[in-house]
Amino acid sequence: MNDLARIVAWGAAALVPPHCAGCDAPGAWLCLACRDACDAEDVPRIGLPVRAAGTYAGPLRTAIHRYKYRGEPGLAAELGDLVASLLAADLARGARVDVIVPVPLHPRRVRERGYDQTALLAERVASRTDVPLRTALRRVRHLRPQIELDRPERLRNVSGAFAGVSGSLRGTAVALVDDVVTTGATLRETARAARRCGARRVRAYAVAHDE
């Protein structure tokens, strides 16, 4: 999309009043009833604790697709609230989380989309839970979208893809925020980068788990 087309798309998106990705009801991008229908799950075999607000299917899949690919950043609020409630539940159970760190996108991807979808989610989660946000990591290699790749390619694709300032997360318990977790390769690699920056513990939260 060129700049003019993007501005036109943004203008059009801004004029569309919120309507639910699940049931089309007006008033929200993903209504409370559709949010309640999401079943939170622990995502196994990632190598760090990962929780997702639901399976990448149905209304959640539609909502994420609209959020990521159809230029509807307004969805960050409702999707971020889903993730925030997962973190809030863990905090209520006594989990320690000092900072929220979004899984970083490559700047080129952010430019193409016009917004940074994981940063917007993480901002929402931070404001809902009062845990400070720290954009401590950055993506140092442009990645092919994981969705285009098979499993072994996905693992190679993310190796060494993230970096941060040494010591910037020293001694902290970090909660990573991402949109969709698939194989977990991206989260594992991001967690590794967080530990290199001094993080003591890393857990992660995602909107959806794509099995």
Ligand SMILES: [Zn+2]
């Ligand atoms: Zn709905």
